[in-house]
Amino acid sequence: MSWRDYWNADTPIYVNDRHKILHYQLVARDIVAFGLGPNAAVLDHGCGEALSAGRVAGACGKLYLCDGAPLVRDRLRQRFAAERKIAVVSPEELEDAVQDGSLDLIVVNSLLQYLSHEDLAGLLGLWRSKLREGGRLVLADVIPHETGPLDDVRALMTFAWRGGFTVAALKGLVRTALSDYARLRGELGLTHHGEAEMLDLLRERGFQAERRADNMGHNPARMTFVATLA
Numbered sequence: 001m002s003w004r005d006y007w008n009a010d011t012p013i014y015v016n017d018r019h020k021i022l023h024y025q026l027v028a029r030d031i032v033a034f035g036l037g038p039n040a041a042v043l044d045h046g047c048g049e050a051l052s053a054g055r056v057a058g059a060c061g062k063l064y065l066c067d068g069a070p071l072v073r074d075r076l077r078q079r080f081a082a083e084r085k086i087a088v089v090s091p092e093e094l095e096d097a098v099q100d101g102s103l104d105l106i107v108v109n110s111l112l113q114y115l116s117h118e119d120l121a122g123l124l125g126l127w128r129s130k131l132r133e134g135g136r137l138v139l140a141d142v143i144p145h146e147t148g149p150l151d152d153v154r155a156l157m158t159f160a161w162r163g164g165f166t167v168a169a170l171k172g173l174v175r176t177a178l179s180d181y182a183r184l185r186g187e188l189g190l191t192h193h194g195e196a197e198m199l200d201l202l203r204e205r206g207f208q209a210e211r212r213a214d215n216m217g218h219n220p221a222r223m224t225f226v227a228t229l230a
Ligand SMILES: C[S@@+](CC[C@H](N)C(=O)[O-])C[C@H]1O[C@@H](n2cnc3c(N)ncnc32)[C@H](O)[C@@H]1O
Pocket: 003, 004, 007, 008, 023, 027, 045, 046, 047, 048, 049, 066, 067, 068, 069, 072, 091, 108, 109, 110, 111, 114, 115
């Protein structure tokens, strides 16, 4: 099983509905905070269920939701069937679905850990071709080399404490530890990136980039990079 296959099913990652709702509210808030506009075109690549994508769509002109899992895309299409600003696409459809040089913002939150270095290099080329001059590519929730599962546990428990789902989070951690996620994390691993290594890669691929002081979402141990065309 690959990570992409893994996500094509319900997972124990979100410990309950409240966790999932708060998570996607936070992601949408952070995307909107990049400052969109009524004509902005935005791509959320590896978007997951994007429960609060309506909020992002309300702040821009067009929102492409791209996810590798057919199950996730089916749910997105059902959820946002009435939202004319949202288009749901697979990674394979992106090349044709999105005009070159048309995107103001590409957000890739919590995806890089599931991609090989080769896959990431290919995607950087695709994202580069789709960005408009002055557009931004945001690579977020990137896992640094020095962090591991305990940092994720700490971040989840802090988020759960603030969000009022501590007991569910504790139970969810046990479920996750016994699940396919833990088995796959052991077998396939997650891809980690160093800060300097990521900045070098972005530079080599035709971007100028910097690491933001804070990460998007709830996990302060992870990194966010903002890149523009060089
Ligand atoms: C951890 S979730 C992140 C979802 C969302 N970006 C967020 O911030 O909550 C990872 C998502 O990436 C998707 N995914 C995994 N591999 C992918 C790939 N190669 N291309 C596109 N999406 C992929 C999965 O289907 C899953 O929905």
